[in-house]
Amino acid sequence: MSVRSKMFFVILAIAAAAPATSFAYWFPNNTEQGGIEKYDSSGRKTRAQVLKELKEAMADPTWDTRQGEATGEWPKIDAAPGKTRAQVRDELDSLTAAEKMHIESNTGA
Structure with a gap:
């Protein structure tokens, strides 16, 4: 076997082992989804x-x-509803001009 073949297999073995070792120190706790809850x-x-x-x-x-x-x-x-349509219409009709101006200035209409 040539040196290139040996190096290829070594690199391939390291590449295959890297994903497995990346989770070696992971330990689920209550701060992670799916963690382990320990009850006293x-x-x-x-x-x-x-x-x-x-x-x-x-x-x-x-x-x-x-x-x-x-x-x-x-x-x-x-x-x-708290009021009927007729009651609301009566209230709107009975508004003074000053009250209508105040309502329009607050609503941006």
């Missing part, structure tokens, strides 16, 4: 303890002000 099982609580803590948290006055993931509920949007 020494602090396990009973169902009664968890329900007691939940009742205490719900008794907090700020409980109702929180929404979404904190309470498990999203705010309900009322789809019913």
Whole structure:
């Protein structure tokens, strides 16, 4: 075998081993997607303890002000209109010229 052939196989072996060694020091943790989560099982609580803590948290006055993931509920949007079309038309007709100018200056119309 010639020196060129030997060098070719050495370079080929290094090129094949490079991708495998590039992941040698990678260790998944909680900061990466698909990481490993380790839970401390020494602090396990009973169902009664968890329900007691939940009742205490719900008794907090700020409980109702929180929404979404904190309470498990999203705010309900009322789809019913506050005014009828006739009421809105009456209000627009009863506007003074100064009020109309103020509205137009704020909307850029």
